[in-house]
Amino acid sequence: MIYLKGIKKSFNQLPVLKGINLKIEKGEVVTILGPSGSGKTTLLRCLNFLEKPNAGLVQIGNIIVDAEKATKKEMLAIRKQSAMVFQHYNLFAHKTVVENVMEGLIVAKKVKKKDARQQSERVLDKVGLSDKLDHYPSQLSGGQQQRVGIARALALNPEVILFDEPTSALDPELVGDVLSVIKSIAQEGITMVVVTHEMSFAREVSNRVLFMDEGVIVEEGTPLEIFHAAKEERTRRFLQRISGETYFLPLKEQVN
Amino acid sequence: MGKAFDIMLIFEFIPTLIHYLGVTLQILAVSIILGFVLGIAAAIPRLYKIPLLNQLVILYVSFIRGTPILIQLFLVFYGLPALLMLLFSIDITRMEAIYFVIITYAISNGAGFSEIFRAAIRAVDYGQTEAAFSVGMTSRQNFFRIVLPQAVRIAFPNMANSVIGSLKDTSLAFTIGVMDMMGRGDTLIAATAHALEVYLSLSIIYYIVVLLFEKIFSKLEKYFNRYQKADVTAVA
Numbered sequence: 001m002i003y004l005k006g007i008k009k010s011f012n013q014l015p016v017l018k019g020i021n022l023k024i025e026k027g028e029v030v031t032i033l034g035p036s037g038s039g040k041t042t043l044l045r046c047l048n049f050l051e052k053p054n055a056g057l058v059q060i061g062n063i064i065v066d067a068e069k070a071t072k073k074e075m076l077a078i079r080k081q082s083a084m085v086f087q088h089y090n091l092f093a094h095k096t097v098v099e100n101v102m103e104g105l106i107v108a109k110k111v112k113k114k115d116a117r118q119q120s121e122r123v124l125d126k127v128g129l130s131d132k133l134d135h136y137p138s139q140l141s142g143g144q145q146q147r148v149g150i151a152r153a154l155a156l157n158p159e160v161i162l163f164d165e166p167t168s169a170l171d172p173e174l175v176g177d178v179l180s181v182i183k184s185i186a187q188e189g190i191t192m193v194v195v196t197h198e199m200s201f202a203r204e205v206s207n208r209v210l211f212m213d214e215g216v217i218v219e220e221g222t223p224l225e226i227f228h229a230a231k232e233e234r235t236r237r238f239l240q241r242i243s244g245e246t247y248f249l250p251l252k253e254q255v256n
Numbered sequence: 257m258g259k260a261f262d263i264m265l266i267f268e269f270i271p272t273l274i275h276y277l278g279v280t281l282q283i284l285a286v287s288i289i290l291g292f293v294l295g296i297a298a299a300i301p302r303l304y305k306i307p308l309l310n311q312l313v314i315l316y317v318s319f320i321r322g323t324p325i326l327i328q329l330f331l332v333f334y335g336l337p338a339l340l341m342l343l344f345s346i347d348i349t350r351m352e353a354i355y356f357v358i359i360t361y362a363i364s365n366g367a368g369f370s371e372i373f374r375a376a377i378r379a380v381d382y383g384q385t386e387a388a389f390s391v392g393m394t395s396r397q398n399f400f401r402i403v404l405p406q407a408v409r410i411a412f413p414n415m416a417n418s419v420i421g422s423l424k425d426t427s428l429a430f431t432i433g434v435m436d437m438m439g440r441g442d443t444l445i446a447a448t449a450h451a452l453e454v455y456l457s458l459s460i461i462y463y464i465v466v467l468l469f470e471k472i473f474s475k476l477e478k479y480f481n482r483y484q485k486a487d488v489t490a491v492a
């Protein structure tokens with residue numbers, strides 16, 4: 001379970017998160033939508049203290065941290081409750097695929113090397129990369145790299161996996177592969193918070209959709225509620241704009 | 257003027273001179289290792305912007321860069337004993353000259369290395385550090401397991417250049433009386449008056465050693481770059 005209370009974050013006096021309250025149950029898949037600059041990434045990064053909130057309470061699993069007084073030790077403890085999949089993959093460039101996945105297990109979870117390798121191979125099999133174990137990230141396509149990123153997160157078996165636009169840096173033809181991997185782990189009951197612009201994912205996979213704008217959660221609900229019966233004008237405008245863009249895409253492709 | 261040029265003398269001089277290559281390599285090795293440690297120590301205040309120390313390191317690096325190594329050598333040779341006498345009444349005037357040489361080159365290498373390390377550590381993609389944190393690593397674990405190995409790769413070509421430069425710089429050690437290859441060459445010239453043959457012999461030896469170093473370094477560089485698609489050259 002995740003619980004956020006009164007999360008505030010400013011960069012250079014500029015408020016980016018204006019008091020976020022949020023509760024996420026175990027096994028829930030939550031997508032966060034919102035225009036660029038609305039604070040989605042910052043919210044995810046406050047969850048694992050890559051950004052330290054200026055105020056508020058963060059709870060993941062049985063670890064609770066008061067952001068204002070957070071010590072290094074507490075931040076480390078709460079980080080170990082989550083794992084993150086980054087927009088630009090952020091794989092360890094000097095380590096092979098399997099080593100990338102093993103690293104967190106060995107260093108942070110103190111798993112024995114041999115066991116870590118076994119677990120990592122199993123997870124890599126799940127994301128369809130059994131044949132790339134000893135490749136370096138630079139030898140992989142973007143889609144493959146992102147699947148390593150997902151495996152790295154998944155192997156830690158965390159309370160929650162945080163996805164920050166996991167497909168937005170990919171070539172369009174590679175998006176489907178990565179999305180289907182994320183879908184398949186969503187169906188395993190792993191708690192996930194996903195920032196995405198993939199409306200089909202939000203609609204079909206998530207239990208709950210949040211719409212953020214200007215540092216607040218404007219509206220939340222089931223995909224059905226948000227996509228078909230949004231109460232807030234801002235939400236409706238955003239969805240209209242986004243769906244406008246996606247309707248145009250296939251047209252453009254036909255023309256080409 | 258010396259005597260008439262005699263090419264056969266070169267074959268005679270090279271074995272005599274090569275005998276002293278060990279001293280040269282010793283100076284090089286010790287000053288590189290000490291310089292390495294000093295370089296890391298000096299890079300840290302720069303990276304973490306530690307007040308005062310940061311400014312001191314900046315001054316240290318710019319002074320070393322801005323003065324000839326020969327003068328640094330004399331400054332250490334004459335200055336260090338005077339300083340130690342003044343501050344702690346320790347008399348090191350009778351310390352062997354080679355130690356002054358090693359100290360000078362360590363200080364000089366340390367300045368160069370600190371800049372190379374600093375640039376290399378900065379050049380490692382910060383996203384990987386965030387990924388390391390996200391899987392639960394501490395700052396220290398991130399530094400040693402993720403950042404440093406990649407910084408070493410980035411720093412390596414510049415380090416290799418420094419080592420080769422340093423090897424050639426050791427040829428100044430004879431000016432304060434160290435009996436390395438140059439020192440021995442000096443005495444050979446005094447004894448035979450065949451200066452040109454001595455300098456030709458010396459250049460052959462230095463050149464071959466440098467070529468050997470370059471060969472080894474390029475092998476190592478290939479190893480370090482094994483995970484790199486295209487060669488990424490350092491920023492320093």
Ligand SMILES: Nc1ncnc2c1ncn2[C@@H]1O[C@H](COP(=O)(O)OP(=O)(O)O)[C@@H](O)[C@H]1O
Nearest residue numbers: 011012016034035036037038039040041042043
């Ligand atoms: N490290 C930072 N320093 C300064 N400003 C930042 C930083 N990170 C984010 N911001 C600002 O915070 C706002 C929200 O950013 P972000 O959370 O990345 O939005 P989103 O992910 O929704 O696009 C933006 O205006 C951005 O410029």
Ligand SMILES: [Mg+2]
Nearest residue numbers: 040041042165
């Ligand atoms: Mg973002």
